[in-house]
Amino acid sequence: MCVPIIELYKKIDNEEECIASFETVESAIYFSMANRIMNKGWVRRCLDINDYPDMKHYSEKYPYTNDYRFSFKYEANVIEREEARVMENSVLELRGKPEKCKIVLLHKVEEREERVGLFTSVKEAFKYSVENEIMSQNQVLMSLKRNIYPSLMRIPKAYPHTNEYRFAYIKN
DSSP, rough: EEEEEEEEEETTTTTEEEEEEEEHHHHHHHHHTTTTTTOOOHHHHHHHTTTTTOOOOOOOTTTTTGGGGEEEHHHHHHHOOOEEEEESSSSSEEEEEEGGEEEEEEEEEETTTEEEEEEHHHHHHHHHHTTTTTTOOHHHHHHHHTTSSSSTTTTTTTOTTTEEEEEEEEEO
16 A cells, blocks of 8 residues: 655745655645645645645735645555556556456446546556546545545535446545
């Protein structure tokens, strides 16, 4: 199992430097707000997009938000994989052995489920999910942990079809 660690990066002369690491999202949010880096919404958004925020209007409370970003890093037990490529029909095909796949993405179509993708790591599932606007990283983790379709109750407008997808571990 991958253990996520959250890192805080800062832009310095067109390069970035890791200036802090956190074990939980809550500790990253607390640090960010205490040091006037960004609010909790932007911390979560940075983790979802894995990039620097694009704030057009600066606030007095957080004037340097665009210079920082939070990112997940995975420590230990990450399986090295061959790069995956996405086919035109959105089915993820691996250039390796299918038995190495640990996670499957399922799409609910009427009363049945279609397999949309196969992934060898949680990080790969995160990346695919956010790039294709399926669900946020926290929702991916919840879907894997509880083996459910995430509810639409608290879903941001960025992921309107979250309740149609779920991630599940493949049992050997």
